[in-house]
Amino acid sequence: MKVLGQVKKSVILGIISVIMRVGRCKLCGRRMIVHLRYANLSLCEDHFINFFENRVLRTIKRYKLLKDNEKVAVAVSGGKDSIVLLHVLNKxxxxxxxxxxxxxxxxxxxxxxxxxxxxxxxxxxxxxxELNLMNMNSEDLSIDEIASIKKLNRKLCSICGVIKRYWLNRMAYEIGADKLATGHTLDDADQILIQCLISGDMRQLYKLYPIVYSATHPKLVTRIRPLFESPEEDILLYAKIEGLEFIERPCPYASGALSLDIKKLLNEIESRHPNTKLSIYRNFVKKIRYLLDVYSEGEIGTCKICGFPSSVGECSYCRLKRRVLEYRKR
Amino acid sequence: MKVLGQVKKSVILGIISVIMRVGRCKLCGRRMIVHLRYANLSLCEDHFINFFENRVLRTIKRYKLLKDNEKVAVAVSGGKDSIVLLHVLNKxxxxxxxxxxxxxxxxxxxxxxxxxxxxxxxxxxxxxxELNLMNMNSEDLSIDEIASIKKLNRKLCSICGVIKRYWLNRMAYEIGADKLATGHTLDDADQILIQCLISGDMRQLYKLYPIVYSATHPKLVTRIRPLFESPEEDILLYAKIEGLEFIERPCPYASGALSLDIKKLLNEIESRHPNTKLSIYRNFVKKIRYLLDVYSEGEIGTCKICGFPSSVGECSYCRLKRRVLEYRKR
Incomplete structure (x- = not known):
């Protein structure tokens, strides 16, 4: 009976210690703010901030995103991802x-x-x-203007992508930046991966990496994605704890795109099978991507109009600008 | 005014012809039974049956699944996929x-x-x-029996997979079959692809092909999957039109597995973005799979107990049988 008493006592103590730990930070025992299911880890505010920033730091070091004394141009739209990127990089x-x-x-x-x-x-x-601002109104190429032209035969989000890719690279180049940092997240990485499988775009799939080197053209700046291993739910929580303001409203032109469907569905799988999102990306990088180097870009050409990189004679941006001008003249 | 009248007339005729075609088979004009969104094609019963069978035939020819005068062992569980496979192969x-x-x-x-x-x-x-029947009760290894043992530390679906893979190959080998045909569908192909990305199992990913050659072991029969490019919704419709009976009830032990979640989500994307499922598989085969041959199996070993293929000394099936026997003795 004494043994039974001891067993009972240890069971009761065990239960109490579990209850004590519920709702507590695993590292310091303070009140937890989040339970990260993918890591089975409960953390308080301070330790979550540490955890988040260390993960960004690990991404930077693991993929050698930065060298000593570099100038980094960081693209900031005002959304949560780029505001958090700016905040962490500034720290x-x-x-x-x-x-x-x-x-x-x-x-x-x-x-x-x-x-x-x-x-x-x-x-x-x-x-x-320092702020480098490009105003599309000054190019007579605002999204409002483009949206009013019906016959461009291209989705607005895709046109906006052309504009952003072009000007971010050009601005980064013109200020002499060594790297161009963007706020692409783990959710973006997985979504692009699935979308490349659907579209068969292997060149883009090969570039799905935290660093894309600029060796292919002298006016192409090396792009880095320090948040490529950070899930968006963590980015949102980080922004809230750090008291960061960001534009919550989605772009008024955003529509029910395939990319949003894929992200939503990936999050549904993640909610039932934690760590799915990171596993997909890590396995891709570790086991598949290096085999896709047959799809890597060789030397890329130069746009005959603006002198920036282009795979054909006229780059997508100059072509867009010309076509918008043509429609306006009619 | 005469020109305007002609324009009006042609517009009206156009509208009438569109209305006439709505609900009609694109090939013969009879009442349609299905609109295949991924092909933007409306078909009547007969033309759908043709379309379906021709696609299976194309898969067989494109991937060289069969040679002249071969003996094909077809695995039939009684579910819709294997019943349809049997029906089409018999035709x-x-x-x-x-x-x-x-x-x-x-x-x-x-x-x-x-x-x-x-x-x-x-x-x-x-x-x-000819029917080749294996009764797991005669091996004292029924699923009911295994389900009653709590401590096997392996999910029942995974154990059932071991049993089926083992006996289907062994039976096919023992009747001297040249090929072993299974009812794996396009939905299975995509689901396994995503699951391999999550698990990082590149060996399985490389084998995600309509034919898996048996060169790795003399007692391994070459497996073929003639339905690997046929979506399950088409298989279901084919079964209904052909009046085929099949077991609709899912296995009573089936549970909310990751594989079912992935299939459901792929179908949600397909419903909003037709042809996604086939694009994913075709692009994988055309652009990625051949690069994964670094993960192909070399020679595979032999189970010291049963003499059938195994990567370790004792094959998964013999190990399962031994462990169930051990638990039963206790």
Whole structure:
């Protein structure tokens, strides 16, 4: 009976210790703010912030995203991902010895772009950084203007992608940046992976990496994605804990795109099978991507109009600009 | 005004012809039974049956699944996929000059396996074929028995997979079959592809092909999957039009597995973006799979107990049998 008593006592103590730990940070025992199911880890505010920033740091180191004394152009739209990217990079800049310069494109979407620009300006001032602003109205190529032209035969999101890719690279090049950092997330990585499987675009699939080198053209800046291993739900929580403001409203032109469907479905799988999102990306990088180097780009050509990289004689951006001008003349 | 009148007339005629075609088979104008969104094609019953069977035939020819005068062992569980596979292969056998022999495993699931076996026997008699039956009760290894043992530390579906893979190959080998045909569908192909990305199992990913050659072991029969490019919704419709009976009830032990989640989500994407399922598989085969040959199996070993293929000394099946026996003795 004494043995039974001891067993009972240890069971009761065990249950009490489990109850004590429920709702507690695994590292310090304080009140938890989040339970990360993919890591089976409960964390308090401070330890979550540490955990999040260390993961970004690990991505930077694992994939050698930055070298000593580099100038990093960071693309900031004002959404949660790019605001968090700016915030984390600004924290890391001094210790890691790199300098930051902010790029922002005012897309000319009325009732939306102004608010984005003002928010970016606020953080640029707060962090005492340089702001490089491109206003699409000054190119007569605002998204509002383009949206009013019905016959471009291309989806608006895809046109906007052309504009952003072009100007972010061009601005980064013109300010002499060594790297161009964007806020692409783990969710973006998985979504692009699935979309490449659907479209069969192997060149894009090969480029699905935290660093895409610029060796293919002298005017192409090496792109880096420090948030490529960070899931969006963590980015959102990080922004909230750090008290970061960001534009929550989606772009007014955003529509029910395939990319959003894929992200939603990946999150449904993740919610029932934690760690799916990171596993997909890690396995792809570790076991498949290096085999796809047969699809890597060789030397890329030069646009005869603007002198920036293009696989054909006229780059997508110059072609877009010309076509919009043609429609306007009619 | 005469020109305007002609324009109006042609517009009206156009509208009438569109209305006439709505609900009509694109090939013969009869009442349609299905609109295949992935092909933007409306078909009547007869033309759908043609379309379906021709696609299976194309898969067989494109991937060289069959040679002249071969003996094909077809695995039939009684579910819609394997019943349709048997039906189509039986139709094609004479013209393509191959012979069929049916394999069925009675898994020993009470209230379920009997009905499956009886249905398979019905079709074997109707088509005047040979039936090779393996009853797991005779091995003292029924699924009911295994399910009652709690401590096998392996999911029941995975154990059932070991049993089926082992006995289907062994039976096919023992009747001297040249090929072992299974009812894996396009939905299975995509689901396994995604699951391999999640698990990182590149060896299985490389084998995701309509034909898996047996060169790795003398007692391994080459497996073929003639339905690997046929979506399950088409298979279901084919079964209904052809008046085929099949076991609709899922296995009573089936649970909310990852594989079912993935299939459901793929179908949600397909419903909003037709042709996604086929694109994923075709692009994988055309652009990725051949690069994965670094993961192909070399020579595979032999199980010291049963003499059939095994990557370690004791094959998964013999190990399972031994462990079940051990638990029973306790």
């Amino acid at each position: 890391l800049a001094k210790d890691m010895n790199f300098s930051l310069s902010v790029l922002h494109i005012d897309l000319g979407i009325s009732g939306y772009s102004n608010r984005c620009r003002e928010l970016v300006e606020k953080y640029v001032n707060e962090y005492n950084l | 094609l056998a004479k013209d393509m000059n191959f012979s069929l022999s049916v394999l069925h495993i009675d898994l020993g699931i009470s209230g379920y396996s009997n009905r499956c076996r009886e249905l398979v026997e019905k079709y074997v008699n109707e088509y005047n074929l």
